[in-house]
Amino acid sequence: MRLPWPRTLRARLTAGLVVLLTVSCAAVGVAAVVELEHFLTGRVDQQLSAAGVRFPESLEHNERTRRSDHDGDENGDTRRMATGTFGARLADGVVTSAAVVRPGDSTRGLDVTLTAKDEAALVAVPVDGRGHTVDLSSLNEYRVVADQGADGDVLITGLPLEPVDAAVRRLELVATVVFGAALATTGLAGALWVRWSLRPLGRVTATATRVSELPLASGDVALPPRAPEADPHGEVGRVATAFNRMLGHVEDALTKRHASEERLRSFAADASHELRTPVASVRGHAELALLHPGPVPPKVTRALSRIAAESARMGEMVDDLLLLARLDAGRPLERDPVDLTRLVLDAVTDARAAGPGHRWALELPEEPVTVPGDAHRLHQVLANLLANARAHTPAGTKVTLSLESGAAEAVLKVHDDGPGVPEEVRHSVFERFARADRRRTAGSGAGAGLGLSIVAAVAEAHGGGVTLESRPGSTTFTVRLPAGTE
Numbered sequence: 469m470r471l472p473w474p475r476t477l478r479a480r481l482t483a484g485l486v487v488l489l490t491v492s493c494a495a496v497g498v499a500a501v502v503e504l505e506h507f508l509t510g511r512v513d514q515q516l517s518a519a520g521v522r523f524p525e526s527l528e529h530n531e532r533t534r535r536s537d538h539d540g541d542e543n544g545d546t547r548r549m550a551t552g553t554f555g556a557r558l559a560d561g562v563v564t565s566a567a568v569v570r571p572g573d574s575t576r577g578l579d580v581t582l583t584a585k586d587e588a589a590l591v592a593v594p595v596d597g598r599g600h601t602v603d604l605s606s607l608n609e610y611r612v613v614a615d616q617g618a619d620g621d622v623l624i625t626g627l628p629l630e631p632v633d634a635a636v637r638r639l640e641l642v643a644t645v646v647f648g649a650a651l652a653t654t655g656l657a658g659a660l661w662v663r664w665s666l667r668p669l670g671r672v673t674a675t676a677t678r679v680s681e682l683p684l685a686s687g688d689v690a691l692p693p694r695a696p697e698a699d700p701h702g703e704v705g706r707v708a709t710a711f712n713r714m715l716g717h718v719e720d721a722l723t724k725r726h727a728s729e730e731r732l733r734s735f736a737a738d739a740s741h742e743l744r745t746p747v748a749s750v751r752g753h754a755e756l757a758l759l760h761p762g763p764v765p766p767k768v769t770r771a772l773s774r775i776a777a778e779s780a781r782m783g784e785m786v787d788d789l790l791l792l793a794r795l796d797a798g799r800p801l802e803r804d805p806v807d808l809t810r811l812v813l814d815a816v817t818d819a820r821a822a823g824p825g826h827r828w829a830l831e832l833p834e835e836p837v838t839v840p841g842d843a844h845r846l847h848q849v850l851a852n853l854l855a856n857a858r859a860h861t862p863a864g865t866k867v868t869l870s871l872e873s874g875a876a877e878a879v880l881k882v883h884d885d886g887p888g889v890p891e892e893v894r895h896s897v898f899e900r901f902a903r904a905d906r907r908r909t910a911g912s913g914a915g916a917g918l919g920l921s922i923v924a925a926v927a928e929a930h931g932g933g934v935t936l937e938s939r940p941g942s943t944t945f946t947v948r949l950p951a952g953t954e
């Protein structure tokens with residue numbers, strides 16, 4: 469099983485703190501326990517050397533009967549011996565007697581019967597006058613010293629290690645409780661402290677999130693207030709400062725971009741406005757020249773009529789550009805009630821006249837449909853869509869113009885069963901100057917590619933939109949206009 473790895477910086481710092489403290493506490497605890505045990509055992513060794521070999525020396529041999537039960541028999545001189553002192557006498561590597569000093573004021577020790585294992589442990593104690601620990605199953609743990617007796621016997625004196633063990637266990641318990649409490653407190657306080665220290669980072673994140681939700685792509689963008697400044701010498705403060713500086717640069721760039729957009733827009737508006745008059749005048753003069761009486765060479769007549777036709781087209785284009793520039797600038801449109809049914813009927817009548825080779829169909833609801841808007845612009849929308857259905861499909865194509873009215877919006881659909889919008893322009897038909905074949909020249913009678921961008925801009929200015937679904941044999945432009953029940 470894998471432990472869950474903390475994801476947040478806060479959790480990681482807190483976990484790191486707690487782990488480090490746990491390791492330190494464990495090290496301190498183990499060192500203290502080992503040192504205390506060593507120290508107390510040293511004390512027992514001192515007591516042992518002070519006690520000397522008097523007690524085992526005073527023991528009587530009871531070798532012959534040692535296998536029988538001696539418990540309860542008295543043996544040895546216990547005067548000035550501490551309670552629990554153990555004495556044993558070994559002759560020729562065999563324990564001949566063993567006794568302990570019992571509590572109370574008896575002056576005689578008490579015989580103990582040792583198991584074979586205990587005897588083996590005692591026999592194994594080196595006779596060097598130094599303390600050794602032996603585990604006597606009949607008497608618990610003992611610290612024993614073995615000395616050579618005057619008569620050649622080995623004399624063993626021992627003191628119980630029970631008080632040492634008790635002290636060590638107590639220290640272990642106290643250390644566990646104290647360190648546990650310290651760890652819990654540090655974990656809690658550390659978590660709060662880390663949280664408090666990282667607070668400015670949270671504010672930077674909040675500001676960054678707000679910025680990321682802004683539509684930065686176009687228009688005049690107001691950035692949210694800067695993240696609050698923190699101590700610039702700390703890491704978090706440096707992040708906040710750098711972030712704020714970056715926001716400043718972004719804001720500068722956005723302001724510059726907005727200004728340049730505005731300049732471009734007003735340039736387009738001014739240019740198309742200024743072009744209108746000369747274009748109209750070229751056209752007027754050409755038409756006037758065509759009316760000139762008398763013999764005119766046919767070449768000149770053809771040239772003049774081309775000039776008239778092209779300047780008429782140019783005039784329309786200039787008007788389209790001016791309209792787009794005005795819609796871009798967010799100029800308010802008229803908001804009168806527009807009878808869409810009427811508009812649709814007019815548009816189809818015009819289209820029939822312009823394209824007698826196509827089949828025109830109409831689907832209208834029973835009730836007249838009215839939306840608030842600009843009648844002139846909406847007429848242009850329909851005219852552009854129907855002109856496309858005529859211009860970009862072969863003769864004989866069936867074009868259906870339908871109008872539906874819902875509670876919240878009116879839906880206009882222009883459907884044709886022509887070849888469909890070419891794949892390469894399908895995703896960009898609503899962009900300016902988007903058209904299938906860019907190589908087509910003005911002379912071929914092809915449009916500039918502004919018709920659908922005007923449809924989209926007008927629909928959007930009305931609060932609606934336009935979508936396209938196209939495949940060979942079925943092309944549908946759908947214009948949605950809000951019913952605007954104010």
Ligand SMILES: Nc1ncnc2c1ncn2[C@@H]1O[C@H](COP(=O)(O)OP(=O)(O)OP(=O)(O)O)[C@@H](O)[C@H]1O
Nearest residue numbers: 856857860888889902903904915916917918919920
């Ligand atoms: N009903 C249609 N069927 C097939 N292709 C179409 C249809 N309507 C539009 N298109 C394609 O989309 C392109 C863009 O149309 P748009 O009306 O914007 O420009 P245009 O008709 O070429 O020129 P303009 O309308 O400015 O005179 C067209 O050039 C044409 O390739």
Ligand SMILES: [Mg+2]
Nearest residue numbers: 856915919920
């Ligand atoms: Mg068009």
